[in-house]
Amino acid sequence: MPPRLPPLPDDQWDDRTREVxxxxxxxxxxxxxxxxxxxxxxxxHPELTGAFLPYSTYVLDRSTLPARLRELVILRVARRRDCAxxxxxxxxxxxxxxxxxxxxxxxxxxxxxxxxxxxxxxxVDELEEGSDISDGTWSALAEHLDERQLMDLVFAVGSYAxxxxxxxxxxxxxxxxxxxxxxxxxxRGR
Numbered sequence: 001m002p003p004r005l006p007p008l009p010d011d012q013w014d015d016r017t018r019e020v021x022x023x024x025x026x027x028x029x030x031x032x033x034x035x036x037x038x039x040x041x042x043x044x045h046p047e048l049t050g051a052f053l054p055y056s057t058y059v060l061d062r063s064t065l066p067a068r069l070r071e072l073v074i075l076r077v078a079r080r081r082d083c084a085x086x087x088x089x090x091x092x093x094x095x096x097x098x099x100x101x102x103x104x105x106x107x108x109x110x111x112x113x114x115x116x117x118x119x120x121x122x123x124v125d126e127l128e129e130g131s132d133i134s135d136g137t138w139s140a141l142a143e144h145l146d147e148r149q150l151m152d153l154v155f156a157v158g159s160y161a162x163x164x165x166x167x168x169x170x171x172x173x174x175x176x177x178x179x180x181x182x183x184x185x186x187x188r189g190r
Contacts (some may be wrong), residue, residue, distance in 0.1 A: 001188045003171030007032050007040030017043045020050040024057065037172050038085060043152035059159045063152035065145075068097050068122050072107045073156045076124040081164035088174035120153065127157045 008017065010032045012061070019029040022045060025035060032040040042049040063070065071094040078086035087108070094104050110125055112118045119140040123133050133141070133154070140152060166172075 001171065003041070003173065005041050005044060005170040005172075007037050008044050013043070016046045020046045020053065024053060036175055038167065041170055041172050056159060056163070057153070059156050063156065065149045065152040066149075068099070069101065069117065069153070070156055071097055072112065072117055072120055073124055073153065074160050075104060075107040076110055076121050077128070077160040077164060079156060080124070080128050081161060081168065083164035083167055085148065085167045085172045085174050086160060086164055114164070119144075119168060123153060124157050128161065 013031065018027075018181045021030045021035060021039060024039070029035060035043070039049075042052075051106055058061055060070070065073075071090055075094060076084075078090060094107075095101075099107070106112055107117075107121060110121045112121055122137045123141060126133050126137055136137060138150075141153070145153065
């Protein structure tokens with residue numbers, strides 16, 4: 001099935017389109033091929049993308065939530081929302097952080113051996129099911145996470161749920177070279 005909103009072709013990129021990606025990508029990557037399917041689709045609406053990207057970059061790169069926990073959150077949301085784009089990209093990110101294939105697959109199923117990681121995955125499920133975290137799960141999380149990390153956890157779940165809805169609705173598909181693209185992003189510190 002073709003995407004409802006395909007990536008914007010290079011010949012339709014203008015200065016504003018490139019400008020919204022300037023905080024994320026070097027000039028040489030501000031084109032459809034280098035930016036990838038997700039960014040090349042989102043730039044169809046430069047004002048929205050320009051407003052959303054700084055926030056989503058915070059959630060991904062600068063939040064107080066430890067990177068491993070953040071990736072567990074994203075994997076669980078991606079699996080729950082059946083979002084191939086998020087799953088593909090974040091499997092590679094999780095591997096880069098040292099998660100094993102078994103840990104990645106377990107996270108997708110909402111399972112983890114570590115008590116904190118189990119509580120994080122339970123929080124994802126509770127937020128997805130009822131838009132709230134139970135007192136028991138909150139207490140388990142609060143034993144390990146401070147209030148800013150708890151807040152960042154909630155916003156990570158909501159942010160990646162929103163992105164999964166958008167990616168699925170627009171028909172954004174993972175690139176064939178998703179692994180290489182994810183490795184390049186992580187090498188640049190993203």
